[in-house]
Amino acid sequence: MATTLRIATFNLENFDDPGPAGLPTLATRIALMRPQLERLRADVLFLQEVNSQTVNGVRTFAALDQLVAGTPYATFNRAATTVAAGTMPLDVRNLVILTRFPIASHRQIKHEITPRPAYRRVTAIPPDVGSLYDVVRREKRLLLRRDFRYLDWRYVQNPSRADYEIWTARRANGRLCGLLVLKPGSGLAPDSATVADWLASETDTAATDALLHVATRRAAEEKKVRLMAVFPEWSAEWRAFEARGFQKTPSSTWLERRLVYLLTGSPLTADVLQAHWWYALGDSDLA
Numbered sequence: 001m002a003t004t005l006r007i008a009t010f011n012l013e014n015f016d017d018p019g020p021a022g023l024p025t026l027a028t029r030i031a032l033m034r035p036q037l038e039r040l041r042a043d044v045l046f047l048q049e050v051n052s053q054t055v056n057g058v059r060t061f062a063a064l065d066q067l068v069a070g071t072p073y074a075t076f077n078r079a080a081t082t083v084a085a086g087t088m089p090l091d092v093r094n095l096v097i098l099t100r101f102p103i104a105s106h107r108q109i110k111h112e113i114t115p116r117p118a119y120r121r122v123t124a125i126p127p128d129v130g131s132l133y134d135v136v137r138r139e140k141r142l143l144l145r146r147d148f149r150y151l152d153w154r155y156v157q158n159p160s161r162a163d164y165e166i167w168t169a170r171r172a173n174g175r176l177c178g179l180l181v182l183k184p185g186s187g188l189a190p191d192s193a194t195v196a197d198w199l200a201s202e203t204d205t206a207a208t209d210a211l212l213h214v215a216t217r218r219a220a221e222e223k224k225v226r227l228m229a230v231f232p233e234w235s236a237e238w239r240a241f242e243a244r245g246f247q248k249t250p251s252s253t254w255l256e257r258r259l260v261y262l263l264t265g266s267p268l269t270a271d272v273l274q275a276h277w278w279y280a281l282g283d284s285d286l287a
Contacts, residue, residue: 009046050095083243169211229281
């Protein structure tokens with residue numbers, strides 16, 4: 001007996017609360033998009049660019065739940081992309097499948113079917129870093145520019161450049177997939193090496209593993225008892241480090257440090273910075 005199956009795909013274009021730059025509002029987007037989804041009458045619905053939201057410290061699909069509320073999709077089974085370890089969704093641009101049928105199993109294929117990246121120490125910022133920065137920039141909502149010009153100025157032309165080691169991770173085809181700036185001999189915390197800067201896709205677990213491998217190895221070679229990194233607590237990098245055994249330690253444990261900012265007529269607000277500004281220690285003068 002034949003069964004009709006309606007399959008649809010829909011790119012929600014950075015669906016979030018609030019949306020990019022705060023406009024349009026979530027309510028405006030829902031009013032426009034919910035009728036479109038209902039008209040599809042899909043049995044299986046593939047969604048792209050679904051951002052997650054933090055609710056009580058946990059990343060959820062709160063905005064998506066509001067979008068499908070009151071529609072048949074609200075009761076559909078769901079499968080979605082997640083961070084490398086655990087079940088929390090990615091910060092931005094998740095893939096989500098909604099279906100009225102049971103989901104027997106699902107698999108998230110990232111880079112495990114390709115050779116692991118090779119890492120090496122270099123003496124200059126690689127000229128192709130712009131392509132990697134473009135990938136990372138699409139994943140972040142707000143960050144300091146990390147193109148060749150800035151990274152070269154910050155770490156190579158720096159009079160204290162001898163303090164830094166620059167490491168790259170590349171695929172078998174030569175594509176740059178990770179950049180690490182390390183201070184192996186010093187850190188804010190006693191007996192620590194410091195991750196000054198970090199550039200890798202949030203979803204590239206192999207690049208993260210390669211960069212962390214060399215960072216922890218160099219810290220051990222320098223006889224440091226800890227490796228220190230500073231990221232926003234809501235970031236994918238924070239969760240990736242935490243999933244690999246890193247522990248949260250307040251800066252007041254050793255010496256109180258605060259990242260400060262000055263708003264001078266900018267449309268940015270303190271709340272936006274706190275929620276969306278991605279940074280590493282190298283964004284300050286502390287690394």
